[in-house]
Amino acid sequence: MTIALERPVSTTDPITLIDPEVTDRLTHRITTDHPEISAPMARRIVGQAAAFIAASGQQPGQSLVPSELVDHGWHAFLLHTVDYAEFCQRVVGRFVHHVPTDEDEETASGPQATRERTLAAFRAAGFAVDEELWPNLAKCTQCHAGCTDSPKNG
Template identity: 60%
Template sequence: MTIALERPVGTTDPATLVDPDMMERLAARITKDHPDTNLTDARRIVGQTAAFLAAGAALPDVALSPSKSVDVGWHTWILHTVDCAAFCDRVAGRFIHHVPTPEGENSEGGPEAERQRTLDALAAAGFRIDHDLWPEAAKMGECSQCHAGCTDSPNGGKM
């Protein structure tokens, strides 16, 4: 699959998509919920989450997957519904729903292919990629916080 370039690769800092006040609210929440994450890294996570959501909105038919870090960011956005809805309306014209891959269902080409598709989509959208936050795609059962079969859900990962 080839993803067409909309902007020159790596020219846009995805953090610029996020209002500064929203950036600070989300970054503070990440550091509160994940004490091993410092504020600087939390801001990086928020920026890469913005790029992931914007790229996914631009390419709704392409199967993308967040990294573990970006999944933490996405779940943090979900907790801040007003910020999340405003961001989604601005970048996508609609709310972007979190739809985890059902247990037992594999993505086309597996996790590495999904990761590469995601990185290609971010690059095609012109976003700088913080490669340290994308060492892998989040795998089923390793989603950081949702309750639909994830390892730390109240039901212990059972659907």
């Protein structure tokens, strides 16, 4: 079976959504907080975090979850509230809140289905998926009680 598309699907590198100065700040934050992550890897993480935020904003009410690495980028962005708020308004048209799940709350479909739903939302929004950064999902339950950035997990 062949499916004909009316228009070609283009893929956008999500790093282009972020001002280069902001990208540099976020990259620096990630490499400072996570010295095991190189600057080039941190930059890739920032790009995937931008795509995650944008895709999340386009899928209200649908549970999308970042990978552990992309979660580092999202948390770095959240710490830069002015930059984060501006990005959300410009790219999504509204603020995208970080809403951690309760510790005993699981996504009904399971982690693999949630990962696939998240990456499908990326692709539907036209963003390139950096597969190497998506081996597993973050366990983000109440920040500083279970997030990948949590001191409890270090």
